[in-house]
Amino acid sequence: MSTRTTVIALSLGLSALSAFAADQSSVEKSILFKDGSTVHQFKGGKMAMEKKFGRAVRMDSGTSMQTADGKSIVMVGDEVARLDIALKTHQRR
Template identity: 50%
Template sequence: MSMLKRVLLAASTSMLAFSTFAADPSQVEKKFELKDGSTVYVFKDGKMGMEDKFGRSAGMKEGRIMETKDGQKIMMKGNEVWRVESVLPNRSNRGQ
């Protein structure tokens, strides 16, 4: 095997390992259902990400006030779209 192939194999293996580490659903501390049907995920580090009412990860501006189904107000902290994508079911089927 050539040196270039070995380097490419090592790089792709480490990228796969990193993506597996990033897709850790145990990092979700809380979930809030919003009045508009979307869901906000709060991760253990306090940052948040959003899933729209259709089950897709969605962006949300930091600092935006959102209202939960029960009338509670929460403020968006962060915009962890990639983390939400990693915890959603069937993420491999998205975009097809």
């Protein structure tokens, strides 16, 4: 195999591995709400909303929400794409 072919194969292989890097392991904690939806907090403090049917949805940063136990939290960030990848990865297993 030539050097050029080896370099191309390695670069394609490494870029494919980066797609598997975002999974549930980056979720630090999950908070359940009264309506059945869940907010997942990632390492670094950013959050993403999951509706009760398991779909990642948009939520404006700064929105105040009420948890199932009555506490109030404020949404930080909107990591909907990050959560969507994590949910799809989890569903494939």
